[in-house]
Amino acid sequence: MTDDRKTTVPVWTLATADVRVSGVTAGESMTAERLAELRGVLAVLADQPIVTLEAHPLPDKIDRGRGIPLDAASPLAQHLSQFITQSTRTSLTTARATASGENLYRMVVPAKVAAQFGQGLVRPMVPKGAAGGIYGELVSSTGRIASKARFVPVGGAAAAGTAGGAGATAGAAAAGGTALTVAAPLVLMAVAVGVSAHADRKRQQAIEHITQLLEQLQEEKLDDEHSELDGCRDAIDKATAILLDQGKLGVSLGLDSAVHAINTALGKADRRLARWQSALDGLPEGEAVELGTLTKSFPGVDDHGGTFRAHLELASLAVALKRRVVALQAVEHAQSEPGNPFENFTRALKRDQQRLDELESGIAAVLVRLSALELARPNGLRPVFTTGEVDRLMSAAHRIHQLGAGVSVSGRPMDVAIEIARGKDGSVTVFPALPV
Structure with missing residues (x-):
């Protein structure tokens, strides 16, 4: 071609x-x-x-x-x-x-x-x-x-x-x-399978990023969150195969427990988002922020790894899995009333995905706000800082400013x-x- x-x-x-x-x-x-x-x-x-x-x-x-x-x-x-x-x-x-x-x-x-x-x-x-x-x-x-x-x-x-x-x-x-x-x-x-494949691709990306982050952090609680979410894939894959063959979903698939785990992870993401928004609202408007103040609410934000970035990837994984489930539920709903499959499909998607859109938009807005912050020089009695301290501040500023790169908050349909x-x-x- x-x-x-x-x-x-x-x-x-x-x-x-x-x-x-x-x-x-x-x-x-x-x-x-x-x-x-x-x-x-x-x-x-x-x-x-x-x-x-x-x-x-x-x-x-x-x-x-x-x-x-x-x-x-x-x-x-x-x-x-x-x-x-x-x-x-x-x-x-x-x-x-x-x-x-x-x-x-x-x-x-x-x-x-x-x-x-x-x-x-x-x-x-x-x-x-x-x-x-x-x-x-x-x-x-x-x-x-x-x-x-x-x-x-x-x-x-x-x-x-x-x-x-x-x-x-x-x-x-x-x-x-x-x-x-x-x-x-x-x-x-075609729409159902394409959307499901898209969501699974995002899941794969999130898994890759989380694995690297957790290897650096070695935090058992976050590793447990990751394992529980990743364990949902098998049930979702089986449900996808059955529904796309116009079969009926059964309890034995384990989809209910998978949905519960995903919803639990989304609840954690919602609470973390609320804390991030509150922390940003509490910063003095128009003033530079010390790095130490910022890392209290966003641990690891100044590094390639860090708990904050792991929380972002866990939220992304939960959203990707939930979008696959939403597509499955929409297909099941449409097939249960075959007289108007596309109308049922779109109604089911609209109802269930609003929360996901709001969560993703909220996280995107937090990243944009973080990327726009100006870092202040550390307070101290010494008038001169070491080369290492200056390098760390410059490196942290660059990484924080990069948080907003590639973030889309418009939501304009394409x-x-x-x-x-x-x-x-x-x-x-x-x-x-x-x-x-």
Whole structure:
């Protein structure tokens, strides 16, 4: 996808309910920029959630280990296979693009629609040692398609209602405009798995950071917190596999005890956040702060390790695990009432994630406030300080100022991309949802 030849990329416009919109023309090629504009227009004009689905060639090298694999019998893989099969019967462009059986499908959810299932679910992730964040195989560091592709919209009316499952059958639509493909189950499952993969990726990052910090600190209480949270993964993984196969959750999975442990950790994070906010409120406004005063409320804030940074990572781990649980609960709720799966899904996500958004926003605000503090010279009788004392103060100031780097407090919803690698046997791997 890096050569100068223009690859033909089929693009479908998918709705989660019967809807007609004007201005959607099939068969006319467009640029990536024009496609982005189209997504924005559709999000404004339509009353129902609308996403686009692109079919790109599968890259030669792709790290499937960072995604969630699903076999060909899973509902998402079946919905996608049925959709592709029907589309190839009505579109030569689709037939040619998918002839190999191996493709990377990219579902883009516009910002307006993404906000319906929660602006806090998908945030940029910055891996250790990299400033550009995590991007998919098709996305450059600017967030745009890296290859020079020619996007060709595929007519939706001919394929309407072919995605299978509840809510997929297109009924009578309003007169005028173009009828879009109704594929609620396909959209629901793709969003659910992409969000779950994103949350698990954040869990992995938090685990890596916590392990390093606790090896330095050697604090048993924090190590116990870490172990209890990390022990929740097995139950969540099993519940994910069962729900994504449209099974029923049972008590034997241990999900209830895992949720209790996660909620306990979130309660600790809430209390720590309240103490941090109170400590910052108690500092004299506009005045420099002594390092010793600061480390009483934020132990280790001046170092690479430290209890404060361990508390931050434990909070991040608890939030990541809870977001996976929230996605699972939303899928279960939607599947229990198949008549309107996407609406149930978004309602469940909104209710449960508000607390997580507030916690993350509160922690981000604390980090920004800390990074803006000015450190004062230590009080003492000596007029001159040693070189070591000066170096420590400068190093501490640099580390504290870095706390605010990369922190996002705006919460502005962004377009979300979910990439799905499909093999010849129909199995799929869903990669972490990405902000575009």
